[in-house]
Amino acid sequence: MHHLRLSVYRILETSSGKRRGFSLAFNIVLITIITLNAIAIVLHTVPEYNRRFTQLFYDFELFSVLFFTIEYLLRIWVCVENDRYRHWFWGRLRYLFSASSIIDILAIFPFYFTLFATDLAIVRILRLFRIFRLFRISRYSHAFRMIQRVVTDKKEELILSMTFVVFMLIIVSSIMYYVEHTAQPDKFSSIPATMWWGVSAMTTVGYGDIHPITPLGKLLGGLAAIMGIGLFALPTGILVSGFTEQIRNQKVTVIRRCPHCGKEIRDV
Amino acid sequence: MHHLRLSVYRILETSSGKRRGFSLAFNIVLITIITLNAIAIVLHTVPEYNRRFTQLFYDFELFSVLFFTIEYLLRIWVCVENDRYRHWFWGRLRYLFSASSIIDILAIFPFYFTLFATDLAIVRILRLFRIFRLFRISRYSHAFRMIQRVVTDKKEELILSMTFVVFMLIIVSSIMYYVEHTAQPDKFSSIPATMWWGVSAMTTVGYGDIHPITPLGKLLGGLAAIMGIGLFALPTGILVSGFTEQIRNQKVTVIRRCPHCGKEIRDV
Amino acid sequence: MHHLRLSVYRILETSSGKRRGFSLAFNIVLITIITLNAIAIVLHTVPEYNRRFTQLFYDFELFSVLFFTIEYLLRIWVCVENDRYRHWFWGRLRYLFSASSIIDILAIFPFYFTLFATDLAIVRILRLFRIFRLFRISRYSHAFRMIQRVVTDKKEELILSMTFVVFMLIIVSSIMYYVEHTAQPDKFSSIPATMWWGVSAMTTVGYGDIHPITPLGKLLGGLAAIMGIGLFALPTGILVSGFTEQIRNQKVTVIRRCPHCGKEIRDV
Amino acid sequence: MHHLRLSVYRILETSSGKRRGFSLAFNIVLITIITLNAIAIVLHTVPEYNRRFTQLFYDFELFSVLFFTIEYLLRIWVCVENDRYRHWFWGRLRYLFSASSIIDILAIFPFYFTLFATDLAIVRILRLFRIFRLFRISRYSHAFRMIQRVVTDKKEELILSMTFVVFMLIIVSSIMYYVEHTAQPDKFSSIPATMWWGVSAMTTVGYGDIHPITPLGKLLGGLAAIMGIGLFALPTGILVSGFTEQIRNQKVTVIRRCPHCGKEIRDV
Known part of the structure; x- marks a missing residue:
């Protein structure tokens, strides 16, 4: 079990050492899904495409959210392998309130919320939150670390x-x-x-x-x-x-x- | 009396040495009032807010002018503590024509003038003078000293x-x-x-x-x-x-x- | 024959050593024709000039294409004098796919294509390809080599x-x-x-x-x-x-x- | 006579040595007239001012042209004092074709030309030439020498x-x-x-x-x-x-x- 958790941690979070190949493959899949999400979010608002590919957009949305949810739960499970979040409870709680974890949850929670929401105005605003999926790419791009350093x-x-x-x-x-x-x-x-x-x-x-x-x-x-x-x-x-x-x-x-x-x- | 004047001078003008805490508190109050004045000047021109909060705007205006007037009179009283304006008459006169003192008077005199003015065109122009209250913040911001140095x-x-x-x-x-x-x-x-x-x-x-x-x-x-x-x-x-x-x-x-x-x- | 090929090569490609004068003269003629083509491409779209000078535009187009075609064929013939394209067949083939050769062919092929094309939409698009004639000037300008270096x-x-x-x-x-x-x-x-x-x-x-x-x-x-x-x-x-x-x-x-x-x- | 010419030369062209005071006074007058001309050229095109001050504009125009003409003739007379234009005929001819002399003549000739011109279109174009009077200020401003150096x-x-x-x-x-x-x-x-x-x-x-x-x-x-x-x-x-x-x-x-x-x- 602990061995499995370490392997998952290495695939999800590090890109060096063991499981390097798996980690690279996983990250390429993730970046591809994020990029496709960006395209979907943009094209989804074009009435013509929206009408024609309604089903495709919905299926891709469902798939993305499921993928991101599983990934999010896995990350919470394995985060204790990181020295900064070592405690099984307080470590995980601290991880939940880290910047990247908040971006992750903002990228998926609107979907679950809209399942129960009946007020259309709120649904519309929540759709906007999907653009947080784009910020997930900041995990990879060293360009974002640069912008952070410039601002600092x-x-x-x-x-x-x-x-x-x-x-x-x-x-x-x-x-x-x-x-x-x-x-x-x-x-x-x-x-x-x-x-x-x-x-x-x-x-x-x-x-x-x-x-x-x-x-x-x-x-x-x-x-x-x-x-x-x-x-x-x-x-x-x-x-x-x-x-x-x-x-x-x-x-x-x-x-x-x-x-x-x-x-x-x-x-x- | 002289002791009191020195204390007031330290609170109003310096932000080091004795009475440091009082000085800091006074300056925070002053900056807050100036910032609130900026917001009031801007929002006051929006017909909707002007109608709804007429009384609030007027009361705040009255309070600001009274506060600034008292502060202005105090500054004239205590300015002789400064070596540059030491003489009880000529020193105070020179202080009256210093840049920061002129900004201070321009920030309050339009209010008193409009009390007696009957010509609406002049009243409107005088209202514009209220933006001099914003320049009062230049007393604190080292950014303004920088712009001055750049231009020089x-x-x-x-x-x-x-x-x-x-x-x-x-x-x-x-x-x-x-x-x-x-x-x-x-x-x-x-x-x-x-x-x-x-x-x-x-x-x-x-x-x-x-x-x-x-x-x-x-x-x-x-x-x-x-x-x-x-x-x-x-x-x-x-x-x-x-x-x-x-x-x-x-x-x-x-x-x-x-x-x-x-x-x-x-x-x- | 080989002597003639070398002379033509020197005139077309190098601008130093023997045949310097001829080379300079040829290049001035070529730059002039390219510049005139640029002017023709631009003015050709003005309805007034197009109506008035239809024949002149067509004649100049014909002359340009013939000149560029002969020049292109000569370049293929003589390119083997260059050490990089020495083989009589593979060298020439490699030359055909070099950047400058592709620009050369893109500058002339639309004309021949439009002779047989009946679809007006395609003819219109092919006309756009004529602007590749402008890129031919990149052969001379050291400014273009600079832009290349900057981007690299x-x-x-x-x-x-x-x-x-x-x-x-x-x-x-x-x-x-x-x-x-x-x-x-x-x-x-x-x-x-x-x-x-x-x-x-x-x-x-x-x-x-x-x-x-x-x-x-x-x-x-x-x-x-x-x-x-x-x-x-x-x-x-x-x-x-x-x-x-x-x-x-x-x-x-x-x-x-x-x-x-x-x-x-x-x-x- | 020669002594007078040297004095005039010193007043008009140099601003050091003898006659320094006169030279400074003359140059201030000239810069003032040029600046007034700039204002006149600009305001002259405003229909309202043109109608109201027609006479004033015309009088000032006449005065300016007379002043510039006398100054121009004096400059030609005294230019031989400059070592570069020493010959009484060829020196003066060379001076006539110097950059500053051409600006001087372009500033006055349109006025004389319009006296005889009957074609209104030409008169309108010639009026544009009056802006050359502004370039006359380049004689004084070291800013213009700077722009020249930057471009060079x-x-x-x-x-x-x-x-x-x-x-x-x-x-x-x-x-x-x-x-x-x-x-x-x-x-x-x-x-x-x-x-x-x-x-x-x-x-x-x-x-x-x-x-x-x-x-x-x-x-x-x-x-x-x-x-x-x-x-x-x-x-x-x-x-x-x-x-x-x-x-x-x-x-x-x-x-x-x-x-x-x-x-x-x-x-x-």
């Missing part, structure tokens, strides 16, 4: 620049509201409504559904576009530089030596 | 690039006006009107309310978009590089030492 | 960032679909339809044909614009940095020497 | 990236034309018309007057937006990096020394 590294800068963005947005939108409200009372109807213009203008998206028409509003809009874009480009610039640093760090593994004693230096 | 550092570059932006805008808009005016006399009605297109195109916002339709106008618009974006991106690029430099400067002050011999390492 | 160098980063872009696009579009579908069932009709909004918003193009109108949709759209732009800017940033690196590498190969003592200087 | 420095890169931009534009627009033409024959009417979409999409301006509506067109448009933006951002990136390098070079005037002999190094 640049936390301060991101918070700082987001503060500017929000502050700038409120200031510019407040002024614009008082300038444009009388000319376009239906579009610049309130400051929150004007903030939609502010985001659209200062991220340079510019949908064109709302824009100033008075000369003063255009002047302010022009100034906000030229200067404000800088502040709104800050989070973008920070993310981009964070990624390029991470990528460079992975590449540059050149050995550095102390100029005084000649010994190797790591993580100075 | 990059003043030359910003002025230089803004000159280009204005020059480029006039040249491109003048040519576009002569090219498109006959085809769209209502949209490209004058060079100032065409400048609105110019800003919108060269910041890549592109609202779509105004754009060239003649082949020559489209050719010019395309060239202006490709080349002009470079010049319009300059202030953005300068701001972004200024921020990243400031952030790097704040971080890199740690002296690195070789873990083997303990000597300082420069430029490894 | 930054392959990992590009794949990584494209993964993020696709993932982000699916997540944001799925959420937006569930948020906006009931308010705008005709525009946000399905997740694939919403992905068109997603691309347009997060690349900051913002055509304005589709945008959220509900408050929650606008909030999500604003957040997606501010944060998502960062991820969508990654491939752009990687390409731009790749190019600037390539350009710098080409420039910095000069050895710097001290003007006083003549010794080589590194890292001044 | 980055010539290769700019040409290379512009080649990519044009190539990419033709390829993407050609494919998009064949994809979208049947669905929107009036908007994607020809490849040149589609190129307007291409520029608008790949510079991320996105006016929204023209965009793909077929699923295949949207897929292509999305891919073009994500990948193509990179190439279109290249000229922008090159200009921005060129400017920042120039600005840094002006600042960093630290003396560099050879590490071998310790002597100062300039322009290594």
Whole structure:
């Protein structure tokens, strides 16, 4: 029994040592199912496909949920093989509240809930939860670990620049509201409504559904576009530089030596 | 009396030494009130909320103004504790014209003014002044000191690039006006009107309310978009590089030492 | 005969050594014909020019195809002079399947095919293949070799960032679909339809044909614009940095020497 | 006479040595007149101002042209004081064809021409030439010398990236034309018309007057937006990096020394 649990653990969680082949095969199957789920979630909303392949979508949904449920139960059973969750009860409880386990449960529980739900509004919202299945792929992709590291590294800068963005947005939108409200009372109807213009203008998206028409509003809009874009480009610039640093760090593994004693230096 | 003034000064202005706990508590209260004011200013313009919570908005407004007024008077009373404003009269006068004091007065005076004002147009404009309450938060945020330093550092570059932006805008808009005016006399009605297109195109916002339709106008618009974006991106690029430099400067002050011999390492 | 083949090879393929003048002349003629083809392909679709210059377009097309066909046959004939394709049969066969040879055949075969094709739909699609004539210019431009090197160098980063872009696009579009579908069932009709909004918003193009109108949709759209732009800017940033690196590498190969003592200087 | 000519030369052309005060005063007057001309050119096209201040605009135009004409004639008279144009006839002729002299004549000749012109179309075009008066300010601004240096420095890169931009534009627009033409024959009417979409999409301006509506067109448009933006951002990136390098070079005037002999190094 214990031997079996260790084997299952090795297949499900590690990808090195014994059972490597089985583990690889299992992970390829899992990634394939997740990718197919992504395609199903996207295509399922196209009325034409939904009508034509109703049965196929339902069968695949059923199969996916069963597969994920069995996998989830297995993971809870074997998690005690991991040193971090060694206790048979408290370890498993702690595993249940780990980030990856929560993603796993969010990916399957909506299905079971909708079986009993009668309120269509709730069913619709629960369907949205199926996109958590996509996040399951984060278990494999080292790209997601990178994004995590970038956000952790640049936390301060991101918070700082987001503060500017929000502050700038409120200031510019407040002024614009008082300038444009009388000319376009239906579009610049309130400051929150004007903030939609502010985001659209200062991220340079510019949908064109709302824009100033008075000369003063255009002047302010022009100034906000030229200067404000800088502040709104800050989070973008920070993310981009964070990624390029991470990528460079992975590449540059050149050995550095102390100029005084000649010994190797790591993580100075 | 003098002892009391020093205590109040320490609570209001410094956040170190004696009365640290009181100072922290006061500042948290103040930041909370400012943030609530920001939310009130924004939501106040939504007709639905304005109707439903008229009394709440008015009461909060009254409370804020009273709080800010008392705080303002206290600050004037205690400012003489600061070495820069030591004289009981001239010091206080100089404090009254300091940047932070002017922001403080701009945040409260519109309320008192509107009590006596009968002209609704002036009342509406004065309401806009309430957003100065948001700037009061600049007293706390080191982010604002950073933006100040960035602008000071990059003043030359910003002025230089803004000159280009204005020059480029006039040249491109003048040519576009002569090219498109006959085809769209209502949209490209004058060079100032065409400048609105110019800003919108060269910041890549592109609202779509105004754009060239003649082949020559489209050719010019395309060239202006490709080349002009470079010049319009300059202030953005300068701001972004200024921020990243400031952030790097704040971080890199740690002296690195070789873990083997303990000597300082420069430029490894 | 062999002597003639070598001469033709030198004219067609190399631009150094003997027959340099002829080679240069031939290449200038070829580049001119390719450029004229580009202009013809573009202007040919303008109804006015097409009507007026039907005969001229057809004659130039005929001339181009004949020129390219003769050139193609000559290249096959002489390719054995190249050490990589030395065998009279297998060498030529390998040459036929080389990248540049495939571009050459794609540039001419549609013409011959359309002579026999009766289905207009196929003829229309084949006309599109004529743009492969433009790729023939890649034989000359060292710019194309640079783009190739940039993509090769930054392959990992590009794949990584494209993964993020696709993932982000699916997540944001799925959420937006569930948020906006009931308010705008005709525009946000399905997740694939919403992905068109997603691309347009997060690349900051913002055509304005589709945008959220509900408050929650606008909030999500604003957040997606501010944060998502960062991820969508990654491939752009990687390409731009790749190019600037390539350009710098080409420039910095000069050895710097001290003007006083003549010794080589590194890292001044 | 010769003494007077030298004095005038010093006032007009140099801003150091004798007559420094006069020269400064003259240049301030000239910059003011040029700036006023810029304002006049822009406001002159606003029907309301044009109607109200017709006489003022005309008087200022007359004054400006007279001032510029006298200044131009004086410059020709005194240019022989400059060593480059020393010969009384050939020197003056060479001066007439120098860049700054051509800008000067383009700024005034349209006025004289329109006095005799009867064709209104020509008069309208000639009015456009008045914006050359703005370029006259380039004589003073060191910003313009900087832009010149940036373009000179980055010539290769700019040409290379512009080649990519044009190539990419033709390829993407050609494919998009064949994809979208049947669905929107009036908007994607020809490849040149589609190129307007291409520029608008790949510079991320996105006016929204023209965009793909077929699923295949949207897929292509999305891919073009994500990948193509990179190439279109290249000229922008090159200009921005060129400017920042120039600005840094002006600042960093630290003396560099050879590490071998310790002597100062300039322009290594």
